[in-house]
Amino acid sequence: MAHPGRIVYAHPPQSDGWQYLYITFYPGSGSYSARFRPAEGDPQQVDGGPGEVVYFLERKLEVADGEARRAALKAASVLRDHASG
Numbered sequence: 001m002a003h004p005g006r007i008v009y010a011h012p013p014q015s016d017g018w019q020y021l022y023i024t025f026y027p028g029s030g031s032y033s034a035r036f037r038p039a040e041g042d043p044q045q046v047d048g049g050p051g052e053v054v055y056f057l058e059r060k061l062e063v064a065d066g067e068a069r070r071a072a073l074k075a076a077s078v079l080r081d082h083a084s085g
Contacts, residue, residue, distance in 0.1 A: 005033070009078040014039075017068030023053070023079050032079060036072075038063055050083035 004026060011021040021036040032053045037043045046056045057076035063069050 004028075008032075008082045009075050011071050011075065016071045017063060017065035018071060021071060021075060023075055025082060032083075034075065034079075038068060039065075050079055054080055054083075 005024040006027065007022055008025045009021075009023040011018055013020050017039050019037040019039055022034070024033045024035070025031075026033070031048060032050055033045060033047045034053050034057060035043070035045045046053055054076045057072045057079070061072050063072060
């Protein structure tokens with residue numbers, strides 16, 4: 001059985017306010033999934049097209065720590081580059 005997706009971004013675990021933060025691309029559907037868990041929070045996931053996931057990471061994701069925010073913005077930038085490439 002083939003792996004259903006390909007990780008296009010993974011933030012170093014246990015750093016910058018994240019237990020984990022990674023983005024997976026699903027070539028069959030052209031969709032993305034961002035899975036993440038803030039250092040002091042519950043696991044979360046957002047799925048959709050590149051615009052939806054970027055919008056969430058840039059505008060809707062609420063993180064208190066500045067380093068965590070910068071990591072989310074970097075993930076959004078990598079996703080945007082991947083989707084346009």
